[in-house]
Amino acid sequence: MSATSSRTALTDGIRFAFGTLTVLPVTVTRWDRDAARTGMVCAPLAGLVVGLAAAALGGALTFLGAGALLAAVASVAVPAALTRGLHLDGLADVADGLGSGKPPADALAVMKQSDIGPFGVVTLVLVLLAQVAVLAQLYAQSWAQGAVAAVVSAVTARLALTFASRTGVPAARPEGLGAAVAETVRPRAALLTGAVIAALALPLSLGSALAVVLGCAAAELLLRKCVRRFGGVTGDVFGAVAETAATAALVTLAM
Template sequence: MHGLRFAFGTLSVLRVRVDRWDRPTAGRAMLCAPLVGLVLGALAAAAGALVGWRAGGLLGAVAAVAVLAALTRGLHLDGLADVADGLGSGKPAEDALRIMKQSDIGPFGVLTLVLVLLAQVAALAGQFSVSEWRGALAVLTAAVTARCALAWGCLRSVPAARPGGLGAMVAGTVPVGGALVVSAGAALGLGLAGWGEGWSALRYPAALAVGVGCSWVLLRRCVRRLDGITGDVLGAMAETAATGALVLLAMT
C-alpha cells in the first residue's frame, strides 16, 4: 500500500497521504503506476464520452485530453517540453540538463507540445466519432500505456542523470521481470475490456506495446545524451507512449 500511495501522491492531483519516501517504495510505486493510469484514464474517458455524446467527437477528445492534463497538473506535458528543449539544444549533457531545469519553455518545447497535443486530439476525435465507448477505451488505453512506460524508464540498468529530484529517487528501482509482468497484465486487461469488438480487441494490447516501444526509443536517446534519466524524461516517456498508442489505434 505504501507503493500505491506513493504512486497516486506523485503522479496525480488526488490527495493521498504518502507515509514512506524511499527507493524501495519508489520502485513499487512505478510498478503500481498503471493503476493510477486506470483511475485517471477512467475519469478522463467518462468526461470525454459525455462531452462527445452531447457535442461531438472533436470536443470529446479535447475534454479527455484536458482532464488528463488537469489530473496530473500537466506534469508529463511539462516534462515533454523540457526534454524537447534539452535534446533540441544540441549541447553537452550538463548544459542540456541545466536547460531542462529552467522554468521557461523554449521553441523546441512549444513546437513539441503543440504537435503532440494535436496528434492526441486528432486520434481521439476519430475514435469518439465511431462511438463514445470506443473513444473512452482509447483514452483508457493511452492513460494506462503512459504509466506502463514509467516502469521501463526505471529499470535497474538505467541510471539517474543527476543526484537529486524524482528521477534519482526512482531510477534503477524496477526489475525487468516486474516491468514485463505489469505491462503484460495491463495488455491483458485492455484486451478483455475491448472484447466486445471481437478480434479487433487485440488492437488495444498492440497499442500498448507500440506506445511502450516508442517511449523506449526516447529513453535510449535520453540515456545517451544525458547519461541517465530525470523526472522530466519519465514525463516525456509517458506522453510519447500515450501518443504512440493513440496513433496506432487511429490507424487500425
C-alpha cells in the first residue's frame, strides 16, 4: 500500500470513528470492513476529544466558582450529549436484556424495545451516580484531578470498544452497528492499541494507567457475559461496554 493510500485509509478510519461514536459533524466517507477496522482502532482518539470537551467544561465551571458537584455533573453530561446518549441507552437495554432471564432471541427482542425497563432504570441511575460521585470527589481535590479523570474515563470507554471489535467476538445480529464492526480488529492490534494508551496514561499518574487497564478488564467481563447470553455483540452491547469501562476507570481513580 502506498503512502497516499495509507493516509487515505487512516483518514477514512478516523472519519468512521468520529462519525459513528460521536455527534460531531464528521462525514463518514466509507462504510466497509476496512474503514470499520481502522475506525475501531482509532476509537480512543474519539474518546480523547470527548474527554477533553468534558474536562474543559468541568474545569471552566470550577474556575468560575462553581462547586465540585456541578463540575462533575457537567463532565458526565458532555459525553452523553456528544453521543446522543446512545451509550447510556445501550447500557439500559443490556441491563434489561440480561435481567429478563429470557432465551437469547427473546432477550435481544427486549433490548430492541424503545422503552426502558426496571433493570435499565436502576442500572442507569447507579452508574450515573457513581460517575458523578467520583468526579465530584476528584474536582473537590483539584480541578486538574477532575479534568484528568474525565479524559481518562472517556478514552478508556472507547478503548474498550476496540477490544470488543476484535476477531473472535461475533455479532449477535446480522444487521446494525454491532454487525458492522464486529470481528474487524485483529487481537494483536487491539492489544497494541491498549498498550499504547496505558503507556500514554502512565506519565499522568500510575493510577491513570491502572484505571485504563482495570476499566478495560471490567468491560471485558461484561462483554464475555453478553456473548454467552446473547450469542454475540450488538450496538447496545458496545454502549454498555463503553459505560462500564468509563465507570470502572473512574472508580479506580477514586481509590
